[in-house]
Amino acid sequence: MASLYRKGGLILKIAILIATAVFVLMPSVFLISFIPVNWDEIRYEIFDNPIVGDTGWKLIQSVLIFSFKLSILTALIDVCLGIPLAYILAYGRFPGKSILDTLVSLPLVMPTSGFGFATLISWTTNLGLGGLFGLKTGVIDITSKIPVVDIPILLLLVHVTLTLPYVVKPLQARFIDIKPSLLEASRILGANPFTSFRKVILPLSLPALLSGSIMALARSLGETGATMIVSGTYITAAVAIVRWEFEFKIATASFLGALLILSTWAIVLPLEMMLSRKGWVSLPKILARLDLERRVIVLEEVLSSSLSSIIGKAFVVILLLILVVLPIFSTSYSAFLYWGKDPFTGKMEGGILYQIFMSPAGYGSLLSRAILTSFIVAGLSTFLSVCISIPLVYIIEEYGFGRVLRTLLKIPLVIPTSALGISSMLLWGPRLFNIVTPGVWLITLTHMTFSVPVIVESIIAVFEGSDIRDCEDVARTLGAKPMELAELISIPMLKRGILTGAILSFTHSLGETGATFIVMGGDYTVSTLVVTMVESLAIPAALFSTLILIVFSLVFMGIVKVIAGE
Amino acid sequence: MNSFLKISNIWKYYSGRPVLKDISFEVSRGEYFVVLGPTGAGKTTLLKILAGIVSPDKGEIYIDGKPMVNVPPEERGVGYFPQFFNLFNHMTVWDNVCFPLLVKGIDIVEAEKICKEMLSLMHLLDRADSYPYELSGGMRQRVALARALATGAELLLLDEPLSQLDAKLSVELREELKSIARSLGRTVVHVTNNVEEAVELADRIAVMNNGYIIQVGSYDELRRKPKNLFVEYFLSDVNVFRAYVLDPHDGLLRSSSDVCFKFRVKPLCEDASSLLRSGGEVIVCVDSDVIVLDPPSDSGWNVFDAIVEEVLFHRGGYTYILKTCCGATKIMMKVMDEMEVGIGCKVKVGFKTSDARIYDVSEYDSILYHGG
Numbered sequence: 001m002a003s004l005y006r007k008g009g010l011i012l013k014i015a016i017l018i019a020t021a022v023f024v025l026m027p028s029v030f031l032i033s034f035i036p037v038n039w040d041e042i043r044y045e046i047f048d049n050p051i052v053g054d055t056g057w058k059l060i061q062s063v064l065i066f067s068f069k070l071s072i073l074t075a076l077i078d079v080c081l082g083i084p085l086a087y088i089l090a091y092g093r094f095p096g097k098s099i100l101d102t103l104v105s106l107p108l109v110m111p112t113s114g115f116g117f118a119t120l121i122s123w124t125t126n127l128g129l130g131g132l133f134g135l136k137t138g139v140i141d142i143t144s145k146i147p148v149v150d151i152p153i154l155l156l157l158v159h160v161t162l163t164l165p166y167v168v169k170p171l172q173a174r175f176i177d178i179k180p181s182l183l184e185a186s187r188i189l190g191a192n193p194f195t196s197f198r199k200v201i202l203p204l205s206l207p208a209l210l211s212g213s214i215m216a217l218a219r220s221l222g223e224t225g226a227t228m229i230v231s232g233t234y235i236t237a238a239v240a241i242v243r244w245e246f247e248f249k250i251a252t253a254s255f256l257g258a259l260l261i262l263s264t265w266a267i268v269l270p271l272e273m274m275l276s277r278k279g280w281v282s283l284p285k286i287l288a289r290l291d292l293e294r295r296v297i298v299l300e301e302v303l304s305s306s307l308s309s310i311i312g313k314a315f316v317v318i319l320l321l322i323l324v325v326l327p328i329f330s331t332s333y334s335a336f337l338y339w340g341k342d343p344f345t346g347k348m349e350g351g352i353l354y355q356i357f358m359s360p361a362g363y364g365s366l367l368s369r370a371i372l373t374s375f376i377v378a379g380l381s382t383f384l385s386v387c388i389s390i391p392l393v394y395i396i397e398e399y400g401f402g403r404v405l406r407t408l409l410k411i412p413l414v415i416p417t418s419a420l421g422i423s424s425m426l427l428w429g430p431r432l433f434n435i436v437t438p439g440v441w442l443i444t445l446t447h448m449t450f451s452v453p454v455i456v457e458s459i460i461a462v463f464e465g466s467d468i469r470d471c472e473d474v475a476r477t478l479g480a481k482p483m484e485l486a487e488l489i490s491i492p493m494l495k496r497g498i499l500t501g502a503i504l505s506f507t508h509s510l511g512e513t514g515a516t517f518i519v520m521g522g523d524y525t526v527s528t529l530v531v532t533m534v535e536s537l538a539i540p541a542a543l544f545s546t547l548i549l550i551v552f553s554l555v556f557m558g559i560v561k562v563i564a565g566e
Numbered sequence: 567m568n569s570f571l572k573i574s575n576i577w578k579y580y581s582g583r584p585v586l587k588d589i590s591f592e593v594s595r596g597e598y599f600v601v602l603g604p605t606g607a608g609k610t611t612l613l614k615i616l617a618g619i620v621s622p623d624k625g626e627i628y629i630d631g632k633p634m635v636n637v638p639p640e641e642r643g644v645g646y647f648p649q650f651f652n653l654f655n656h657m658t659v660w661d662n663v664c665f666p667l668l669v670k671g672i673d674i675v676e677a678e679k680i681c682k683e684m685l686s687l688m689h690l691l692d693r694a695d696s697y698p699y700e701l702s703g704g705m706r707q708r709v710a711l712a713r714a715l716a717t718g719a720e721l722l723l724l725d726e727p728l729s730q731l732d733a734k735l736s737v738e739l740r741e742e743l744k745s746i747a748r749s750l751g752r753t754v755v756h757v758t759n760n761v762e763e764a765v766e767l768a769d770r771i772a773v774m775n776n777g778y779i780i781q782v783g784s785y786d787e788l789r790r791k792p793k794n795l796f797v798e799y800f801l802s803d804v805n806v807f808r809a810y811v812l813d814p815h816d817g818l819l820r821s822s823s824d825v826c827f828k829f830r831v832k833p834l835c836e837d838a839s840s841l842l843r844s845g846g847e848v849i850v851c852v853d854s855d856v857i858v859l860d861p862p863s864d865s866g867w868n869v870f871d872a873i874v875e876e877v878l879f880h881r882g883g884y885t886y887i888l889k890t891c892c893g894a895t896k897i898m899m900k901v902m903d904e905m906e907v908g909i910g911c912k913v914k915v916g917f918k919t920s921d922a923r924i925y926d927v928s929e930y931d932s933i934l935y936h937g938g
Contacts (some may be wrong), residue, residue, distance in 0.1 A: 467650065473617075473619040476618070476638065477617045477618065477723075478640075478713065479669045480669040484669045488668075488669070495656075
């Protein structure tokens, strides 16, 4: 009996590893193989076209440069805003802190296309900030840009908001982990709060800050949903892949996708390996060498006044109000104005009621169908991913190669989703397996690729913080057989991690745009539908759909909060 | 001997390093057997191997005559009490104790009866609906014990069951532990690093160090005939001197670190006297409770002038820390009643030449490593 279990366990482990390889790792590397295999096609289309020459290559270069400029600037701003934000959320004590905490995480669960649209109307129309200041137009135009770096302000704003939680959340968690006694010791030794922070807390948090900002950079590089809505005439690499795929320039799109995947690897993998091995990094001691330290400390003493703490808190509140709350309110307010008729022309055809329920374009049925598709895809991919993730966590924790496996699982999280989408399509479609065509099933398979890593990470967090291993051992000595062990001990103990991971993966799937656009065929999801609505200028319908997305994400956020607070 | 548990030649390696080396012993039915040793000796690994959680690299285990090495933990039928209790925090006390009965598919009426019995035995009936994290350390310990007992297993494996409790409670629960095991007729293998605990509970003690079982026997046997320096040093408060042999026939030695500190020893056995080679170095152990105040000055005694440096009070008596007047060798003396000498007083102390035990100098390492 015992050997039967042991054999069964081994077969299960191998099956899980194969499933991980096929569903998670292969889609994220398959695209690379496209380059050598289809080199002739690529050369013809990109480098050596008889009609346009190497225009394709020049285009690829220009979108890549623009994308990296945007994401590096985004990550830098995230770090500057993220450090004080994480500090205040970790150590500050003031009423309404938990609301601020929720607001910071909201972009993590909000479908980005909906959020992009919400930001667009709050900045570029008089329904948002413009109206607040009594203007006839918005405060900025969609084409307004930052002079030197040549990046549209609105695009940067959206990217910063959407990626800020990736810096703030791990940093905040790290700050809370650092023992208060360390900070107290530094204060008692005579350092002011600012200096203590710089000399004690920040060095201990550098790994979290680094991996968080790399994550932010990667997310910005791959952001598609909101970017398609607010980028105007500019085009990022991730969006270019979607657009070119629609124009059937498969070779160009795949080549760009492969370049994106390779460059993301080059940035992320060495750093992840380093961090997971050493667990810390140190910066060169520039200040001490230049003998600037003393002057810096004097400055920090000035900054440590209680006034600066109030200014800091006010800054955080205003920042979040502008970045997160304002778009939600503008959308709700606009939806209210547009409910019966277009507020500017007074035409009923421009109202939400008409567009959703009466228009010949059939937005109502499209929307309900898209919601259904979204929920089926999110539910299915989350369920399948949970089934893979739970045993996968045990494999990662048990074997020596687990650390490498865990790092590999980060790949689908950092590579741009539109590249992932095209890779998935080619893998499951004509180029390799040839078993799935674009549609609900392919969307589900593609979403599993990033759902598994999301769920695995949140289960591992609970796993490593508990004595589950010992409890399982004890339960076995008490007579529990493997199935009973899973049902009575393992799953109940990991419940919190499984649920949090499942909800994150569900909302992630609900909001995913880049990959979905490529693999969906005719099966629209809500977030891709919003982009299509905006592009076909069906503003009221887009407003209504965005509002529905916002309501969904607030509900999920609430559920996450309840589980986390348990 | 009717041996209920038999372990022979167990070896266990962790990443190439042996943590258990050729472990063999037998425990008879109904015996309270204590494995005693410093932290890192391999005690917990040994217990986990007995429970079936860790499998040995070599060796055999028999429980009631049946080979157990390839039997998974759930089929071994032992009651295991882990060091940190590892209660199931997502279950109530009642569900924790019922767990072994539930998974063994025991009839529900019967299971409830056993569970109630165990909880009342542990005075926990009124906390049955609480969750483990709502309980105090002592209560958690009782729940873990109730859970292990509820398996009905004849063999109980207890991994430092009292170490997580505060000192007073730990002492109180010792007696309870033994009487429960006795009254239920269970065989117990109890692992600890606390000598007092071992002495009070054990029928027999196995002293373990550095992956080896060094000696097995009752406390008296171990005290009277310690197999090596480590057993002697770990079980009792002894004075340990390194010394050079000045005169092997007369047994005259000189402390290695203090030229003025000379004394005589009278080896009682052949092995010990063979260690005394002229100019060689040996280890000398003198129990702290054989050192006496104002000894008779005849040839059977070593006598020193010393100054009282410190007086320590503990349960069961006083310990005097003395320093020899010539040189600076420290001597520990343990007495039942307080003596009429204070700190700074000059005293005459001594020990019988036959009370000193002699070991090879190479054994010194075994006590240095473990905080000697």
